[in-house]
Amino acid sequence: MANQASIETRDVRLWYGEFQALKGIDLDVSRGRITGLIGPSGCGKTTLLRCFNRINERYDYVRTEGSLIIDGHNIYAPDVDLIELRKRVGMVFQRPNPLPISIRDNVLYGYRLHTPKAERSRGAEDEALESALKSVQLWDILKDRLGDRATRLQLEQQQKLCIARLLPLKPSIILMDEPCSALDPDATAKVEELIRQIAGEFTILIVTHNMAQARRVSDECVFMLIGEIVEHGRTEDLFIAPKDQRTADYIEGRFG
């Protein structure tokens, strides 16, 4: 399983009502690496990302077909439990969205949901909290104000917290949808650094509009256009020697 792809999709098609947003996606996402997802606005990056934790399904009018395999299991199989799936596949949003509760409760929110009452203890929680916050370099800054509202933190800290709260669940995949687009350049650099740092432990899939960010952060890169994958390769190959003319046009800023 170690060298098997983390996510394998075959001919994934998705409709919003009548509108087909994904037109046959075949993609293997390498385990433990950072894969960037780039493409012009509206090409379906967010839609594809949201297939992997099945959050698209909150709309009744969404229909998904094809095969989507995560860690060897088809996640659209009837026996798949959404709660278990989302525990394994975490998500970070475009706008930081800490919950309107304390910093501590934010980090432990998922942990508490998924740990039976009998196994929970103050000690275990403290440990999970500290290790999660340390992983995102917030422990030293926040350790004396863990009871403060998370929604009052600076955006950079909020976004890091949103990453931290995934960690106690030990996810295998983290999906990030333009995680830095609400941040200033300085905060962006810090969050990018963090993403690089936690890579390896997790498979990370990151959508970005920012070519420079895709180059800086990702190991592999996927270029999408109107619901299809045009090119997928190692990031340096894709940026230095794109195989497809459309990829070349896009990364040189000729459209999108």
Next chain:
Amino acid sequence: MSRGETEHTDFSATPMTEASHSRQKIARAFLGIATALLLLPLFAIIGLLVTHGMSAITAEFLLEAPTAGMTAGGIYPAIIGTLWLIGVSLAVAAPIGIMAGIYLNEYAPENWVTRMINLAIVNLAGVPSIVHALFGVGAFVLFLGLGTSILSASLTLAVMTLPVIIASTKEALASVPVAFRHASWTLGASRWQTIWHIVLPNSVSGILTGVILQVSRAAGETAPIMFTGAAFYLPFLPQSVQDQCMALSMHLFTVSTQVPNVPEAFPYATALVLLTLVVTFNFFSIGLRTYLRARRKW
């Protein structure tokens, strides 16, 4: 003044900006006057009730039953009766209304059935209370055989207040940013866990405000209780929801229009007590809202 467009280089007002300023002043004046006009009757009513009714408000008036064909004594049974009615109707309407509001906002699929239900709720909120009264007689007093009782009257009031409780619950829930729900769902919370841990704590002030405002509305209604459970004259207190009871709104109607030789101050004093009760509820609701808002989290 031959000041051309291009010569106007400083930031002083031009005829056109002057015009916008004066229009703004006129608009502001009209809006202010409308607000003042709104407050006028409110103060007039309170002033009238206090000047005419205050003299009748005594311990006896508040704590004793009416006597001598309601021309003497007090309104104690009516106060207690009103409390029974709003208590029982609240106990029925609040849980059902809040649960229905949660279902409609958080679970109901987007389809024509849901749209029909929402439309029905909006329309039900506009049904006159006398129609609810007739419904109450037909449904609770006769069909369910509950007779004229506190239960029948309270159920009628509950039916009357439900639509607005549902609507205000939905509104309060909808005001919780959807980003919080996404965060919770993607951390593997079920819909219910999300509602319980995140959505409800952040909408409880709005929900309770809606409920309490409906309670005070129920306290003031006469028609829905008149044929379903409120008694004209019943000098002792109800023992259970199967009894009838007196009620302030009904009593006010009675002493103002139905019996002769009532002291002039009695109707005003009764109205004053009713108003005080309603205002107390509303202040309580405002206080609760302020308290919960202050604890709110984003």
